[in-house]
Amino acid sequence: MKSSVILEIIYKKLLKAFHHRNWWPGDTADEIIIGAILTQNVSWNNVEKAIENLKQHNLCTIEQIHHSNMEKITPHIRSTFYFNEKAKKLKNFTEFLYTHYNGDVCKMFQTTTWTLRKQLLQIKGIGEETADSILLYAGEKPVFVIDAYTKRIFSRIGLTKPDWSYTEYQQFFMENLPEDIGLYNDFHAQIVNLGKSICRIKPLCDECPLNNFCEKKLIYLTK
DNA sequence: GTCCAGGGCCTAC
DNA sequence: GTAGGCCATGGA
Numbered sequence: 001m002k003s004s005v006i007l008e009i010i011y012k013k014l015l016k017a018f019h020h021r022n023w024w025p026g027d028t029a030d031e032i033i034i035g036a037i038l039t040q041n042v043s044w045n046n047v048e049k050a051i052e053n054l055k056q057h058n059l060c061t062i063e064q065i066h067h068s069n070m071e072k073i074t075p076h077i078r079s080t081f082y083f084n085e086k087a088k089k090l091k092n093f094t095e096f097l098y099t100h101y102n103g104d105v106c107k108m109f110q111t112t113t114w115t116l117r118k119q120l121l122q123i124k125g126i127g128e129e130t131a132d133s134i135l136l137y138a139g140e141k142p143v144f145v146i147d148a149y150t151k152r153i154f155s156r157i158g159l160t161k162p163d164w165s166y167t168e169y170q171q172f173f174m175e176n177l178p179e180d181i182g183l184y185n186d187f188h189a190q191i192v193n194l195g196k197s198i199c200r201i202k203p204l205c206d207e208c209p210l211n212n213f214c215e216k217k218l219i220y221l222t223k
Numbered sequence: 224g225t226c227c228a229g230g231g232c233c234t235a236c
Numbered sequence: 237g238t239a240g241g242c243c244a245t246g247g248a
Contacts, residue, residue: 040230046246047229081228082243089231127231147229192229 003159004176010157011183014190021189024137026051029105030061032138036130037089038080049079063103066094089125096123109139117143128166136188142181144173145188149195 025044026032031051038047053076054060059068073087080086094103100119101108108116113135120131128146135141146169155162160172177183 036229039228041228041243042230042245043228043247045228049246079245081245082230083245085231085243125231129230133229145229149229188229195229 002176003172006159007173007176011187011190014194015186018190018193021186021193023185023189024133026137028061029109029138030063033062033093033105033134034060034065034090036133036137037093037125038077038086040082040086040089040127040130042081046079046081050077053077053079062094062097062105065090066098066103085125089123092123092125096120105138109141113139113141113143116141128170132170136181136184140181142179142184144170144177144184146170146173147188147192147195149191150188153191153195 024032024035025048026035034054035047035051038050051060054073057072057076058064059073059076065073070084070087070091073090074083077083077086096119097103097105097108111119116139117131117135120126120134121128126134132143132145135143136145146166150173151160151162151164151169154160154169155164160169164172173187177187
């Protein structure tokens with residue numbers, strides 16, 4: 001069976017089982033960008049707390065962060081782990097936005113998608129997943145986001161190889177799915193939702209207490 | 224007490 | 237070019 005057909009089947013099954021996920025959890029483009037940076041290697045629960053803190057202290061927009069300093073930001077994002085680094089990353093982003101786009105997010109998103117992606121990747125603290133999350137969820141650009149869950153789930157199904165690079169994964173999904181922003185958005189959200197319930201530690205190893213659960217779920221998905 | 228989250232950077236080889 | 241260390245909270 002062709003990969004594109006399998007992906008379509010998987011997505012339809014996920015949609016039927018879990019319904020539309022309505023992602024990204026965030027009210028504004030600013031909030032989505034801030035969330036994308038804060039969620040690096042940390043669960044969303046920790047990020048929610050930080051976003052709430054930032055809101056309470058009027059620090060949850062790009063403009064407010066830009067006109068604030070590290071010392072003011074850091075205490076509110078302690079729950080996101082690596083808070084010193086992340087405060088720096090937030091400042092790096094706002095610095096970029098003000099230097100290149102006069103602080104205007106809409107203006108930034110008028111830039112051609114892949115040109116903007118290159119620019120974002122040059123910001124210290126913005127890697128591929130964060131850049132793509134910003135492009136897809138805040139900018140509504142047709143870019144498929146790859147994360148650890150995506151690699152884990154699809155390599156276990158056998159559609160991909162675990163050692164593929166980020167770019168190889170992204171090409172695989174974008175070549176085998178129709179270019180559809182809504183689909184890219186919800187498919188990634190479904191993957192994260194599914195990934196949370198699958199064994200994280202050692203994929204399908206004997207020691208994994210969730211081994212049976214993993215297999216059941218994967219069989220269910222690929223049937 | 225232990226383990227690990229929706230990463231990314233830096234250093235050493 | 238890449239493997240491994242670092243960052244240093246909070247929930248299960």
